[in-house]
Amino acid sequence: MSFEKKLALVTGSGRGIGRAIALKLASQGADIIVNFFRRRETAEQTAKDIQALGVKAEVIRANVGDLAKIDEMFDIIGNKFGRLDILINNAASGVGRSVMDIDVKAWEWTMDINVRACLLCAQRAAKLMEGRGGKIVSISSLGSFLVWPTYAIVGVSKAALEALTRYLAIELAPRGICVNAVAASFVETEALKFYFDEALNKDNLPVTPAGRMVTTEDVAKVVAFLCSEEAFMIRGQTIIVDGGFSVSSPLVSFKKKD
Amino acid sequence: MTVEEQVREIVAKITHVDKGIITRGSTFKEIKADSLDVVQALVAVEETFGIEIPDEDAQKFQNFGDFVSYVESRVAQVEKV
Numbered sequence: 001m002s003f004e005k006k007l008a009l010v011t012g013s014g015r016g017i018g019r020a021i022a023l024k025l026a027s028q029g030a031d032i033i034v035n036f037f038r039r040r041e042t043a044e045q046t047a048k049d050i051q052a053l054g055v056k057a058e059v060i061r062a063n064v065g066d067l068a069k070i071d072e073m074f075d076i077i078g079n080k081f082g083r084l085d086i087l088i089n090n091a092a093s094g095v096g097r098s099v100m101d102i103d104v105k106a107w108e109w110t111m112d113i114n115v116r117a118c119l120l121c122a123q124r125a126a127k128l129m130e131g132r133g134g135k136i137v138s139i140s141s142l143g144s145f146l147v148w149p150t151y152a153i154v155g156v157s158k159a160a161l162e163a164l165t166r167y168l169a170i171e172l173a174p175r176g177i178c179v180n181a182v183a184a185s186f187v188e189t190e191a192l193k194f195y196f197d198e199a200l201n202k203d204n205l206p207v208t209p210a211g212r213m214v215t216t217e218d219v220a221k222v223v224a225f226l227c228s229e230e231a232f233m234i235r236g237q238t239i240i241v242d243g244g245f246s247v248s249s250p251l252v253s254f255k256k257k258d
Numbered sequence: 259m260t261v262e263e264q265v266r267e268i269v270a271k272i273t274h275v276d277k278g279i280i281t282r283g284s285t286f287k288e289i290k291a292d293s294l295d296v297v298q299a300l301v302a303v304e305e306t307f308g309i310e311i312p313d314e315d316a317q318k319f320q321n322f323g324d325f326v327s328y329v330e331s332r333v334a335q336v337e338k339v
Contacts, residue, residue, distance in 0.1 A: 105294065
């Protein structure tokens with residue numbers, strides 16, 4: 001796989017899964033636009049690490065939950081590069097609440113960032129991908145169909161994102177754009193600590209049948225594959241990266257034999 | 259309106275509390291601001307004053323007074339430039 005001369009925008013790529021995806025695509029030759037919202041230092045560090053791989057990196061701050069900021073970001077990309085080959089909808093947010101505590105503000109905040117932004121970014125990206133055969137990959141979560149404590153809003157937003165992925169895949173296919181999603185189970189990131197700090201610690205994190213937790217690199221490898229021509233015939237799918245977690249029975253222990 | 263008054267108005271509007279109860283010593287918990295309220299207040303203040311407040315800095319705020327002092331110093335820097 002080579003992404004030489006390709007330009008990729010990875011939203012929310014200062015840290016966690018987004019950073020791993022940005023570095024993976026960069027390691028295969030892509031120039032990267034590092035988008036961030038709240039933490040400039042980590043975004044600048046990701047850009048430095050990308051440049052160290054011998055490709056270009058551009059940092060753009062934008063809250064993708066804000067329509068005007070999405071427009072500003074794509075105006076910068078359009079004016080500076082005039083093209084885009086890969087869009088990774090990775091930026092996500094959410095408010096950890098049980099269903100009875102969800103209010104409109106928390107709902108709209110989460111939906112605007114986790115779903116609406118993916119639609120708006122895809123619309124703008126598709127225009128910059130015209131005649132280039134672009135790739136769009138969105139990052140989902142097993143919480144789209146599994147129920148986790150206080151994860152309701154995010155889970156619902158991810159279910160909507162997966163549905164959006166199918167619609168985008170079909171409607172953008174005539175433009176030569178491939179659209180898919182990747183859903184991971186528990187990945188050790190700051191976001192995991194944010195949602196599950198009290199419920200999970202290193203000792204009781206669920207072990208997967210594969211014998212370990214999913215890493216950010218595991219997710220990045222699959223995203224890179226979906227961005228490659230080898231994945232050309234995969235459209236509108238949500239690829240699950242969970243070491244077998246979601247298809248395993250809770251009655252069976254997966255602890256490794258010593 | 260001073261910087262402090264403007265920040266107080268923004269925070270009161272987002273958290274739906276009477277701005278009269280927000281003093282420099284008030285913690286975000288006392289103002290009943292959850293994590294989403296805090297982020298939305300930061301964003302609103304950024305847009306009002308044309309500054310950027312990274313989370314790395316915001317995490318150091320112990321109370322409303324710390325927030326105001328930070329915004330005041332950033333606004334002063336912008337005015338110098």
